[in-house]
Amino acid sequence: EVQLLESGGGLVQPGGSLRLSCAASGFTFSNYAMSWVRQAPGKGLEWLSAISNSGANTYYADSVKGRFTISRDNSRNTLYLQMNSLRAEDRALYYCAKDAKLLVLRVSLDIWGQGTMVTVSS
Amino acid sequence: QSVLTQPPSVSAAPGQKVTISCSGSSSNIGNNFVSWYQQLPGTAPKLLIYENNKRPSGIPDRFSGSKSGTSATLGITGLQTGDEADYYCGAWDSSLSAGVFGGGTKLTVL
Numbered sequence: 001e002v003q004l005l006e007s008g009g010g011l012v013q014p015g016g017s018l019r020l021s022c023a024a025s026g027f028t029f030s031n032y033a034m035s036w037v038r039q040a041p042g043k044g045l046e047w048l049s050a051i052s053n054s055g056a057n058t059y060y061a062d063s064v065k066g067r068f069t070i071s072r073d074n075s076r077n078t079l080y081l082q083m084n085s086l087r088a089e090d091r092a093l094y095y096c097a098k099d100a101k102l103l104v105l106r107v108s109l110d111i112w113g114q115g116t117m118v119t120v121s122s
Numbered sequence: 123q124s125v126l127t128q129p130p131s132v133s134a135a136p137g138q139k140v141t142i143s144c145s146g147s148s149s150n151i152g153n154n155f156v157s158w159y160q161q162l163p164g165t166a167p168k169l170l171i172y173e174n175n176k177r178p179s180g181i182p183d184r185f186s187g188s189k190s191g192t193s194a195t196l197g198i199t200g201l202q203t204g205d206e207a208d209y210y211c212g213a214w215d216s217s218l219s220a221g222v223f224g225g226g227t228k229l230t231v232l
Contacts, residue, residue: 044225045167047220047222050221061220100169106154106173109159113166
């Protein structure tokens with residue numbers, strides 16, 4: 001079964017850091033680009049970041065550029081999101097998602113995890 | 123405000139057809155593929171349409187997608203109460219070098 005499982009969310013103080021992980025199974029992880037998407041409570045989807053299948057290329061939304069870093073370990077079938085300088089407005093459910101097309105980055109996301117909640121509060 | 127513009131809500135009766143629009147620009151919809159997602163309450167989004175009009179396996183043909191210029195449309199026929207959900211369009215934006223979503227449309231099946 002194709003599956004993504006996020007972990008690493010929790011409560012952090014403003015200005016703090018958190019690293020999210022996304023464990024992939026059931027498909028050849030190294031063949032697909034991956035994205036992080038978040039959803040604040042009661043709000044819409046916000047694309048945050050993507051990484052090519054090899055990890056050579058990364059992309060970010062302006063809202064997180066310079067604060068968040070996406071990476072992947074294809075040997076461990078795991079995607080990461082390092083989040084620094086967290087703000088109250090970063091409070092959201094964070095999803096990792098897999099691109100539908102082999103070897104290309106299109107942000108057509110066919111498999112999603114269940115999400116991990118991040119709360120930023122003192 | 124979202125880069126892609128969707129109506130906040132649409133409604134229709136069971137069995138009827140509804141369309142949801144998504145408006146963008148040449149840097150996103152105009153020159154890149156559009157995807158559509160369904161998000162049922164309390165669940166992760168689900169891909170309904172990719173590459174403008176293709177359905178992943180398991181998605182019924184009641185769902186269809188089209189694109190013209192800088193706008194895209196999701197169509198749903200034979201509406202069911204189980205279709206009540208939030209629907210999002212998404213695309214790559216070549217100018218931003220980023221993914222973008224619409225603000226979402228809440229579908230009510232009356």
